Amino acid sequence: MDHPAKSPDLVTIADVARHAGVAVSTVSYVLSGKRVISEGTRARVRASIRALGYHPNAGARALASRRANVVALVLPLRSGIQVPVVMQFATSVVTTARTLDHDVLLVTSDEGPAGLRRIAASAMVDGLLLMDVELDDSRVPLLRGLGRPSVLIGFPADAAGLTCVDLDFHRAGEVCVEHLAGLGHRRVALLGAPAAVYDRGTGFAHRTRAGFADAAARLSVQAVARPCEEGAAAVRRELVELLRQWPDLSALVVQNEAAVGPVLATLPTLGRPVPEDVSVVAICPDQFAEQAAPRLTSVPVPAEEVGRLAVSLLVRKVHGEAVPDATRLAPRLTVRDSTAAPRRR
Structure with a gap:
């Protein structure tokens, strides 16, 4: 005869230990952190805690371990x-x-x-x-x-x-250039984060720009990197100026999620459809890349x-x-x- 499932409030540490196939002391050590427990055993105990809905007394646990959790x-x-x-x-x-x-x-x-x-x-x-x-x-x-x-x-x-x-952002910048160079592009630009992000020295933005420049130099690709502000008007101004200076630009790397949509929308209005005239690679979440039109070649931020x-x-x-x-x-x-x-x- 099956016994009815216990309410989570009635599940004990002994129930967790039986479910996980370990000693009660092992469950206690996983909860308190007083001893080093192997990753496999710790994962098994935590899985049992979730499966049974066990909720240890937070106040008692904090007093015993001197932790706030x-x-x-x-x-x-x-x-x-x-x-x-x-x-x-x-x-x-x-x-x-x-x-x-x-x-x-x-x-x-x-x-x-x-x-x-x-x-x-x-x-x-x-x-x-x-x-x-x-x-x-x-x-x-x-x-x-x-x-x-x-x-x-x-x-x-x-x-x-x-x-x-x-994420290894330096390598991410390199990977984008390597892909474009492999397709035959020889003039590429990076549209990066807003200027304020670079000005305060934010690591991910500077590392991506450095990786972009390093790969371009290694592969004999002419490259320029620019910060890009948010908003369709700012993106359009940046693209117009970029194409004025580099009319034979054939590829963009975009590391600014707010700018990706306006970039894709603006380039065709400037007579530069994607990807026929300008290829675009973005460093952005996969979901965003999949929903863009056209779908974006991308390096996801995990x-x-x-x-x-x-x-x-x-x-x-x-x-x-x-x-x-x-x-x-x-x-x-x-x-x-x-x-x-x-x-x-």
């Missing part, structure tokens, strides 16, 4: 930030944190080191996740001395002693994967485990309808 996502909302992409990162962080029995405190004010010091000095959070990382980030020296585990989504110029994870890895690394650090210092995800270019061999003139 909360991580802070420090995401200053500055000019030039692409909010839809940023929200993909934030959603992934929150979703992953919940699977690991943690909540997320979202910090959006731009307080710099003072804000980190305030958060770390409180008992609100166990660790810090930082986004919008600059090459010369004023928060980095403080992070090295804080008594809280931290992970950066992005790389400063000097990442020694830090845990960082991101926001979900980066967010998931960042939270996993942070929780492991909170539990006292060793983690790699640097995790750079290799870019993956998907060829669609927006690129083709240059038209012979």
